[in-house]
Amino acid sequence: MKLATWNVNSLRVRLPHLTDWLAQAQPDIVCVQELKCEDAKFPRAELEAAGYQSAISGQKTYNGVAILSRSALLDVSTGIAGFQDEHKRVIAATLGELRVICVYCPNGQAVGSEKYAYKLRWFAALKEYLAAELSRHPGLAVAGDFNVAPEDRDVHDPKAWEGQVHVSEAERSAWRALLALGLKDSFRLFEQPEKIYSWWDYRMMGFRRNAGLRIDHVLVSAELAKRCTACKVDKAPRKLERPSDHAPVIADFAEDQSISA
């Protein structure tokens, strides 16, 4: 079973990239962020033709999240329970034994800004929400654009980025608070090559220089981590004409139903 996350930076612009990638990568479930698309304009039929059902929470111009799946999406919920938010950043659904939560965490703009304070409030609310979800769903995956590079090795130039938004101590602390719930960064369950990132600035030839950050993540509960066999960034769509600035991250899971071997 393959579970992916991809910030497409406008679903309307990126739909051909998305459908081509679905055909090539064959994920079973995809968490999509930055739809920038109202629900009424969501290309449901095109994605159904590609073999995927959709659960969506969209809005005009900004934000917007969706979960695409080859199988039925049940118990769909949107937003963070108990947290008032104008932004459409969270959607969750159940697929059999698996609970999937798709997140588009706030950018934060700059350390000390109002948006940064909102980002930290948002992460605190997310943590409480995930704690409750974990207590109900042992098989939980939280996938999306977290807008946090957890460690210096997730940053192309840690010196230049030191203290900046996406890497600041408060943001990394908020990230570690999610791990403290028992969630694992699926990427770090495995040996990885150095300098692997999931986002590259459009400017200054960021992708050519591999000047990136690893900010898109697939977190898994302890139960799900046992079944996780790989996690990789797929850079291929970032090489296309008019790409998203993010690349998809894809995690693999054994279909193992047994308790012990």
Place this chain on the structure above:
DNA sequence: ATGGCTACGATCCGTAGA
């Protein structure tokens, strides 16, 4: 050198992303 792209919705520039 605090810029540099890209998407969007409103114009021929501002907001936002990261």
